[in-house]
Amino acid sequence: MTQMPAPQAFADPAPLTIATCIGMVFDIAGSSGMVVLDAAALDETGAHPDPVVASAGSVGSQIKMRVGSTWLIANIRSLKLLDGHADRIAAQVDFLGEGDEEKLTGKLYNFRRGVTRYPVPGCMVYPVSSPDMKQIYAADDRAHIEIGTVYPTRDVRAALYVDALLGRHFALLGSTGTGKSTSAALILHRICEMAPQGHVVMIDPHGEYASAFRDNGAIYDVSNLQMPYWLMNFEEHCEVFVTSSGSEKQIDADILAKCLLMARAKGRLGQEITKLTVDAPVPYLLSDLTNLIGLEMGKMDRAGDTAPYLRLKTKIDEIKADPRYGFMFSGMLVADTMAGFLQRVFRLPGDGKPISIIDVSGVPSEITSVVVAVLSRMVFDFAIWSRGEPKRPILLVCEEAHRYIPNGDKIDSSVGRILSRIAKEGRKYGVSLGLITQRPSDLAEGVLSQCGTIIAMRLNNDRDQAFVRAAMPEGARGFLDSIPALRNRECIVCGEGVAVPVRVSFDSLEDARRPASDDPVFSKLWRETGGEDEIIARTLKRWRAQGR
Numbered sequence: 001m002t003q004m005p006a007p008q009a010f011a012d013p014a015p016l017t018i019a020t021c022i023g024m025v026f027d028i029a030g031s032s033g034m035v036v037l038d039a040a041a042l043d044e045t046g047a048h049p050d051p052v053v054a055s056a057g058s059v060g061s062q063i064k065m066r067v068g069s070t071w072l073i074a075n076i077r078s079l080k081l082l083d084g085h086a087d088r089i090a091a092q093v094d095f096l097g098e099g100d101e102e103k104l105t106g107k108l109y110n111f112r113r114g115v116t117r118y119p120v121p122g123c124m125v126y127p128v129s130s131p132d133m134k135q136i137y138a139a140d141d142r143a144h145i146e147i148g149t150v151y152p153t154r155d156v157r158a159a160l161y162v163d164a165l166l167g168r169h170f171a172l173l174g175s176t177g178t179g180k181s182t183s184a185a186l187i188l189h190r191i192c193e194m195a196p197q198g199h200v201v202m203i204d205p206h207g208e209y210a211s212a213f214r215d216n217g218a219i220y221d222v223s224n225l226q227m228p229y230w231l232m233n234f235e236e237h238c239e240v241f242v243t244s245s246g247s248e249k250q251i252d253a254d255i256l257a258k259c260l261l262m263a264r265a266k267g268r269l270g271q272e273i274t275k276l277t278v279d280a281p282v283p284y285l286l287s288d289l290t291n292l293i294g295l296e297m298g299k300m301d302r303a304g305d306t307a308p309y310l311r312l313k314t315k316i317d318e319i320k321a322d323p324r325y326g327f328m329f330s331g332m333l334v335a336d337t338m339a340g341f342l343q344r345v346f347r348l349p350g351d352g353k354p355i356s357i358i359d360v361s362g363v364p365s366e367i368t369s370v371v372v373a374v375l376s377r378m379v380f381d382f383a384i385w386s387r388g389e390p391k392r393p394i395l396l397v398c399e400e401a402h403r404y405i406p407n408g409d410k411i412d413s414s415v416g417r418i419l420s421r422i423a424k425e426g427r428k429y430g431v432s433l434g435l436i437t438q439r440p441s442d443l444a445e446g447v448l449s450q451c452g453t454i455i456a457m458r459l460n461n462d463r464d465q466a467f468v469r470a471a472m473p474e475g476a477r478g479f480l481d482s483i484p485a486l487r488n489r490e491c492i493v494c495g496e497g498v499a500v501p502v503r504v505s506f507d508s509l510e511d512a513r514r515p516a517s518d519d520p521v522f523s524k525l526w527r528e529t530g531g532e533d534e535i536i537a538r539t540l541k542r543w544r545a546q547g548r
Helices: 039-045 130-137 162-167 180-194 234-241 247-266 268-272 286-298 303-321 323-329 338-345 368-385 414-429 462-471 474-480 532-544
Strands: 023-029 032-038 062-067 070-082 085-101 108-113 124-127 144-150 157-161 170-173 200-204 217-220 355-359 394-399 431-437 453-456 490-495 502-506
Touching: 023 085, 032 039, 032 070, 039 085, 062 085, 062 130, 070 108, 070 130, 085 130, 108 130, 130 157, 144 180, 157 162, 170 180, 180 200, 180 394, 180 431, 180 502, 200 368, 217 338, 234 247, 234 303, 234 368, 234 414, 247 268, 247 286, 247 303, 286 303, 303 323, 338 355, 338 368, 368 394, 368 414, 368 431, 394 414, 414 431, 453 462, 462 474, 474 490
Parallel strands: 170 431, 170 453, 200 355, 200 394, 217 355, 394 431
Antiparallel strands: 023 032, 023 124, 032 085, 062 070, 062 124, 070 085, 085 108, 144 157, 144 502, 453 490, 490 502
């Protein structure tokens, strides 16, 4: 780095600005640069009543510099003492955008992203004020939702542009205990308020969100989901019915494909379709499937060849008899109820309840991923096959996304493949994906980079932080460095959904609209006694009758 000249007082050439000069531009390189700040000037601004001015010079804060008739805004990424000068601080900055300067007052207005003209070394630097922040983060006339307050201001509202947020997918990331579930509920509530006739499907693996959306959403669990088994495609059938591995797995799959196609063809609807495929969502009877497997097995000459057929038949009979699978494999779900199912789950029409909460906490763990795969694929397939019809875009929100799209050399589950495909291609067909996870590093590589907007809450794990840093744009790096230091219910938002990267303190949410995700208060609950016998009796009754 070039040697800094001997310290000298930074003059303020702009008496009309509301704050004194705090430094000067020292080095410029593309989208970033280096600014030398005056420690004495920063001490002076630290006592300013405006909290934005008072925070000037800290990591993550904004500064401005005059370039011609515009104000150029930059974000401070890092700080260090300048070699040999204890009263000079070198700050690495990223340029965010620029706004016009009002001639009489020096105020900033008409802020926009990007840089038209860069400053030259020696250009004076000033702190950004709350009025400046209002101009920088003011929402324009695009459809938007307000989710909180821009840090460190008290009244500057932070907005997300809904069309950009949903059109390019989004991800909400944060360690356990940071307020992630409440923040997700807040964002979804704001979307539902803006679009009461919208179409939102949320996969809820822990049963947290039903209490938050009881008034403005449709709640489905194993007691009322009634998702017909025949909606599964062949790949999903294999995940449920094929239990073998290695070379035997392919043999079992071939037998299942042949018998499944014949079973679909036996039904009235199947007979009407001339080019029926094994993936077509056509009703069939499970008894027809097992009978056909038995007939195929009867054609075999040697007893040893019957093992694959017996494996399939035994597994299907086992699932039919298990009451835990009744929500999906019941004999009552053989009628053609596909249209009604899509209307209910996709909120078509919404009837003022635009969000479906699909509580899969009661689904047997062996088929949870298949249930999520079917729901996700139905969203995507509906969007594909409804091309040419009036558009009905759908937002699919997936909580605990790392469980379904795990990182690894190859995604080998149907749910991982369909969610990855939605991430890559969904926006072409009007399907938006919202991923919520506490472990972004466990997500499949490339999925996070498909999310145009990233909402990052505090992440405690170094690996997670590095993963998010790699997925975020270069201009947000100064904000990223503050992720480990974020307080609960604070976040960094960057990407398509905001004009420029922003640190946000989320709004509070009323108790009735919060998810049931609060941590137990051990010190209080462990003082409560009495009624333990009744608690155990009621618990055992529900436990043993889990098939409902």
